[in-house]
Amino acid sequence: MNGGGNRKRGVWWSAAAWTAGVPAALVALPLAAAGRLPDEVATHWGAGGRPDDSMPFWAVPLAPAGIWVVMVLALALTVRRAGPAARSWSGAALLSGGVLLTGAQASIVHANLDRTSWTDAGSVGPEVVAILAASALAGLLGRLAGRRATPPPSATGADGTAVGPQLDFPAGERFAWLSRTVNPWLQLTATLVGLAAAGTAIAATAGLAVPLWAVALPLAVAAVAMFACSSVQALVTPKGLEVAFGPAGWPVRRWPLDTIESARAEKRTPAQVGGWGYRLSGLGTTVMLRGGDCLVVRSRKGTDFAVSVDDAERGAALLNSLATRHSAR
Structure with missing residues (x-):
C-alpha cells in the first residue's frame, strides 16, 4: 500500500535527520565557544556540586559524538537482529539518548563558559533534573509513536478474515476498517524545524547567544504542528x-x-x-x-x-x- 511506503520513507528521513543532527550539535556547541572555554574543561561534578574531573578541550566535542555513534550502531544491529519488534524501542532510545547527550553538552559548556580554569566551573545541579526529565519525556514520546505502527490498510471481521466488496455482513458481527497515510516531506520539514528550534534553545541555554526564546518557541510550535499534520x-x-x-x-x-x-x-x-x-x-x-x-x-x-x-x-x-x-x- 502507498500509505505504508510513505510512512517508511517518512520515518527513515526523520531518523536520518535526527541521527545526523545530534552529533552536529554535540560538536558545534563547544567549538562555537572555543575562545571562551579553558584548555581543560570540567566534565564531572561531585556530590557537593563542585567539579572533580575534566578532559582536554579537544575531547569535549569528540567524546559524546563517539558515544552517539556507538549507540546508533548498536541500535541498528539490534533492530536488524530482532526485527520490527525492536523498532519502537530503538526510536525511543534514539530520542531519549539524543536529548540526554545534547542537554549534558549544553550544561557542560555553560558551566565552563568564561572560566579561567576547570576548577572554577559553575555547578550543574538544577540542569541535571531538567535534562533527565526532558530525556524521559522524549523516550516516552518515541515509544508512543512506535506503538502507532499498524498493519497495511484493510477491513477485517471478528475472525480476522478480509472483507470483500460485499459489506452486507451478518447481524452481531463486528467489523473494522483501518487506513493510514504519511507525508514524508512534511515529516522531514518538521524534523528540520524542530532541530532548528532545539539548536536555538540549546545555544541560548549554554550562554553562547542572547536568549532567543522569541525565535525558539515559534519554531518549536511550528514543528509540533507540522508533525501533527504529517x-x-x-x-x-x-x-x-x-x-x-x-x-x-x-x-x-x-x-x-x-x-x-x-x-x-x-x-x-x-x-x-x-x-x-x-x-x-x-x-x-x-x-x-x-x-x-x-x-x-x-x-x-x-x-x-x-x-x-x-x-x-x-x-x-x-x-x-x-x-x-x-x-x-
Missing part, C-alpha cells in the same frame, strides 16, 4: 469514525454513528483545498497529505470532513452500512 490514521468501527493525527496518534477527532449523515470517497487535490496539512476551504475541512482519494464524511449538521487515506471507498461503504444499521435500531 500523518493521519482513519479507523471505522461499530462506534463510528475515529481520525488520529501525528506519530503518537494525538489529537483525535471522533464521529459517533448517530452524528453521521453519509460517507463517500472523493478525489481531491492540494490545489482544490488550499495546500497541504489541515485545510479549511469551500469544500469543508480536509486533511490533505497526498492528492487522490479521500474519505469524506458529512455530519448531520451539514458540514464535510475529508481525510486523504487509501481504500477510502471501502471505508465509506462500511461506515454507511454501520450508520444505516445504527439508525434502524
